[in-house]
Amino acid sequence: MNFLSTALLAILLTISTSAKNNEKNIYDEIYRPQFHFTPEKNWHNDPNGLVFYDNEYHMFYQYNPNGNEWGYMHWGHTISTDLVHWQHFPIALYPDEESTDKEKCTAFSGSAIVDEQNLLNKQTNDTKTLVAFYTSQHCGQRMAYSTDKGRTWKKYEGNPIIPFDEKDDARDPKVIWHEESEKWIMVLYRKQNEEENSKGVSFYTSNNLIDWKWESHIAGFYECPDLVKFTVTNRPDEVKWVLFDGDGSYLMGSFDGKTFAPESAKLKSDWGKNYYATQTWSNIPQSDGRVIQIAWMRDGKFPDMPFNGQMSFPCELRLTKFDSGYKLIRKPVSEIELLHDKQYTWENKNVIPGINDNKLKKVSGDCLHIIGEFDLKTADNFGFMLRHSNKATGTEILYNVKRGTLSVLGCTVPLPAVNNKIKLEILLDRSSIEIFANDGQAVISNCFTPDEKATDAVLFTNGGELGVDKLDVYKMKSIYED
Template identity: 25%
Template sequence: MKHSDPVQGRSLSRRRLLASAATVAAAGLVPRWAMAEDAVANLASDPRRPQFHLLPAKNWMNDPNGPVYFNGKYHMFCQFNPLAAVWGDMSWYHSESPDMLHWTHLPLAMTPTPDSPDSFGCFSGSAIKVGKRVYQVYTGTKLTTPDLATIRDGENKIQESQCIAWSDDPALVKWTKLPEPIIPLPPPGMKITGFRDPSAWKQGDWYYMTVGSGEAEVGGCVLLYRTKKLDDPKSWEYLHKLTSGEWNGKKTANPCDDGEMWECPDFFALDGGHVLIYSTLGKVIWESGHLDEATMTFTKKKTGELDLGAFYAPKTQLDAKGRRILWGWIQEKRSDAEMKVAGWSGMMSLPRVLSLDKDGTLRIKSLPEATRLRGTELPYQETRAGILRTLPKATGEVLCTGGQDATMQLKMSSNQGELLQVTYEPDTHKVLVDGKEIGLEPTDLPSLHAYVDGSVIELIVSDRIGYTKRFYYPGSMAPDIEVHATGSTSVTLTGWKISPISKDRLTTPKFTI
């Protein structure tokens, strides 16, 4: 659960309830999205809303929560404000898909319960399947006294505890919350800077769970717990820090901005090793290494960033084929006032497939099945310097490749100016993306795979790292995007139209009973 906005470097009013908890709870009982006709029309005609990314029908969304493949369907949950297009009243939005590409809205999975551990908000969490039941471990928050507060932001009045809910419903529409936390307090003796975003898995006879945390002026860390019975609060025991980092020494109001707090940790086995993902310093970091199962300690061998742009608080899941799928929150880069006028904020990234090289390097690819969204191939023009393709109305997919010895430059621009510039120099094996440097291995082939959707560019560079960029423009028409590739004769540029996943920009159909 993100407590501030690292992209804009400003505090969001997350401590302010926008309506009573009773009102929020009531909103969760409504199976359809209540929107006035004029609001629907404005949202459906907004060219900046995506056509093939997942997002709620309206209002604010952030972190992906508990994605899970269950009973032949993919279920996505995320942080959601049912009442406004800015942060507040944290609830769990829910949608389902047959293929991770086409989605249907479902009723809200969880909303704050008055006079409970989550009365202030249901923050982020993760899913775990046990037989025919799916559990969601999540962080409940409530207003409290300074001595019990775990969010140390100057006001010190929000207490985080780890909670659990479950569903025996084959469609995962009906959920039951355990009324008391499974872990009510952080370990004693620590000057906690945060205590949230649990993630659970089964290993041998035990269920293990990580929680994002940190210590004041020490650094962020991941706390490790275990139990043999998920929904028994008395059986959970704290083990130790799975791993930890160092504070950067530059005190900020939000400890996530200076490395004193790690958010949204996700720990999983992958291709013979283990990977930890966490968010801090406005970045998403991955670490690969070895888990000693006897001591349950993690030793880092390699590390890097997942994405250099507007991508935060990711969560992974296993798909029907056993692949590790990465989802992330694509943030806005506009003001609260602009988001309120638009009536929506944020979107889910497209699914990305993770793998691990033998040397511990994390690899990232677009979901291969996303080719099903492709329409006709876009026409191209040969220019003096290279190849030009045009994405009509800021929508489409492009793939630019070259040989190991190829020089390469890719530019995207519209009538509003340049949107993206990428260059690759084979002599240094470095890629510059809008001035940000990415080092490649000598064996890496330069490739740039990008999706453009209304107001977002999702770029993956050489299967090594992502770069997610937001762009905005005035008016009611999306501009055409010119994509120009130049460089060696081996450089190729292919492009496709992309089919919308619904008939309008509300993105997904409504759920009906």
């Protein structure tokens, strides 16, 4: 090899190494979540167009390619094969009418389905057409389609499929297939009339995905609706429909393909400050059978970061009958185990107040998965201090035995003990804490901005003895490691 060849090779290796280092740094910033989705840069919010096809989970999302603030909405696009690792793809949907306005005709939220019957007549080979429904803000409800597994998208030539009406502010179409009536259903946030208290969800039906007929309306909802059919976990012959609001709260009832009949009061889904715009994936195979939900963790703070916003961790929803009534339970999808790294385990231990015996003294990290079952014994309260250090007080997770409440970051949820025991599952990432209590019966999702050098964890009890029946702590791998 001559001198020039050697020099050229050295230059190429230097460039390659530099590029790899820069790429690593992009996804390793102080407040960059390491196992929650974020875009490389710029603003993002609501998850959109969640659809599973050919072993790929598609997730689109509200995205501003122009900067770190809300506005100029496009549909960003990412794909995963395991709900954990996400690959970025080019922007899927751009504003309509060649709009350069901050809001008008921009691509607001919506959903996506698989056109199994080729109703749009766009299919050209064995690959099914993916169809996205979205709000073109102040320009009506519209469609786009893809014939190449979501890699490229075209706007439907007959848009809008529901014209804009300035009186009702309609947006966020969620489209599902209703097996019983053999029709497509669209649930759409809108105002039934000019009265503010008419804000809610309208139900439309269609045979061809193009022509939509209004059927009914239910008030008391705001933005990002979702409609899901559940089989009751412990009553396999019983089915209920659940209608979600933008903040994840929900009504249970029946749905005949035209009208939703509530059978419950609206129930709270998440007790934190940062869980919004919930959506579930469509076209999940029957062999899987899960209802998988994700949300935007709104209003998070990411100081000096190139991006603004993060998604919650994907969760499985189940509807279960308890002595107190029916309730949705929510837990992280099992694929989270793909990210487990070093494990710490304790069984049948006691924690006594006033004794310097922190069981977690060997645990250090900014990304942890904590799963524990605790016997309250004589404790007045117990909990964790996370992202703690000698110089910075960590974030406290506290269970109050007398009140029967769980609190973190200014949020409190009622949590009765079961046989004098409490179960906690905690997802700690660099800028968020999600807590799933008593097997997902109560959930708190919050963003936070801890001290960057604080990485300790503490388990404590006050007033009396606490039993640790079992406690597993996993250090989490970064989804960017590979």
